[in-house]
Amino acid sequence: MRRITTIGVDADDTLWHNERFFRLTQEQFAALLADYTDRDTLMARLLAAERRNLGQYGFGIKGFVLSMIETAIEVTQERVPASVIAELLAAGQEMLRHPIELLPHVEETIAALAPTHRLVLITKGDLLDQERKLAQSGLGEMFDAVEIVSEKTPAVYAQIFARHGDGPEASLMAGNSMRSDVVAPILAGGWGVHVPHGLEWEIEAAEAPLEHARFRVLPHLGALPDLIGWIDDS
Numbered sequence: 001m002r003r004i005t006t007i008g009v010d011a012d013d014t015l016w017h018n019e020r021f022f023r024l025t026q027e028q029f030a031a032l033l034a035d036y037t038d039r040d041t042l043m044a045r046l047l048a049a050e051r052r053n054l055g056q057y058g059f060g061i062k063g064f065v066l067s068m069i070e071t072a073i074e075v076t077q078e079r080v081p082a083s084v085i086a087e088l089l090a091a092g093q094e095m096l097r098h099p100i101e102l103l104p105h106v107e108e109t110i111a112a113l114a115p116t117h118r119l120v121l122i123t124k125g126d127l128l129d130q131e132r133k134l135a136q137s138g139l140g141e142m143f144d145a146v147e148i149v150s151e152k153t154p155a156v157y158a159q160i161f162a163r164h165g166d167g168p169e170a171s172l173m174a175g176n177s178m179r180s181d182v183v184a185p186i187l188a189g190g191w192g193v194h195v196p197h198g199l200e201w202e203i204e205a206a207e208a209p210l211e212h213a214r215f216r217v218l219p220h221l222g223a224l225p226d227l228i229g230w231i232d233d234s
Contacts, residue, residue: 002116002170002232003170003232003234004171004228004231005118005165005170005171006118006120006161006164006170006171007113007171007172007173007174007224008120008121008122008160008161008171008172008173008175009120009122009143009174010176011121012125012133012176013103013177014221015102015103015106015110015121015137015139016100016103016133016137017103019197019201020199023199025064025068025091026043028091029042029046030043032088033075033080033084036075042075045074046068047203049074050063050067051203053066053067053070058125059124059125059150060125060129061092061126061129062092062129064092065089065092068092069085069089072084072085072088096129100133100137102139103197104221104222105220105221106139107138107139108222109222109225110139111142112225113224113225114142117228118144118145118164119142119143119144119145120145120146120147120160120164121134121145121147122147122149122157122173122175123148124151124152124180125148127148134146145163145164147164152181152184153184154185154188157171157173157184157185157188157190158189161188168189169189169190171190172185172192172228173185173190174193174195174221174224175193175194175195176195176197176200177200177204178194178204178206178207179203179206181194182208182209183206183207186212186214186215191215191216191231192209192216193216193217193218193224194208194217195221196217
């Protein structure tokens with residue numbers, strides 16, 4: 001019998017590029033507001049707004065754009081030109097239209113695991129945007145289930161792994177976010193596999209559970225089948 005029967009996989013910056021488009025838009029944001037404040041101050045104010053607004057807007061591009069507009073109003077003391085607001089809205093719309101670019105090793109890895117394990121895409125963010133990206137990726141038919149959640153907590157993982165598998169003990173989650181894709185599933189009782197992307201949103205940062213027996217780090221997603229084979233055989 002396999003020790004791992006269900007594999008959860010993150011989407012943004014695990015299957016396809018995502019964070020780099022946020023970074024590009026942030027640079028545009030900084031250029032638009034350069035006459036009002038310096039870049040470091042602006043980015044700190046934006047991050048604070050994003051943290052403050054997560055409970056209302058959730059994760060994703062739409063909440064990011066609203067946080068940029070809110071920050072622009074704050075740093076300009078409510079004098080931000082309408083043209084700047086229009087450019088921020090246009091930048092957000094461009095992000096929502098951006099074509100999907102799969103990361104290396106993704107397609108062959110998902111194809112290799114699909115016949116032998118239950119594959120569940122577990123992501124968070126705007127429902128329409130995540131559905132669009134999955135449809136464009138061409139990977140949708142290889143997943144047994146798709147879960148688009150408002151937050152990735154241990155309780156959410158426990159429910160997903162019970163619904164789509166044999167519970168957390170027989171489940172593994174792989175993704176680029178230490179907080180959401182590694183620490184949370186480990187706390188639920190499963191395996192947490194970190195696949196670093198290189199760009200990390202500060203809100204998703206967390207201490208790596210280095211001493212935990214169910215924590216692993218992989219150089220890329222292509223190493224996941226070998227890790228799962230080792231776990232199943234051990």
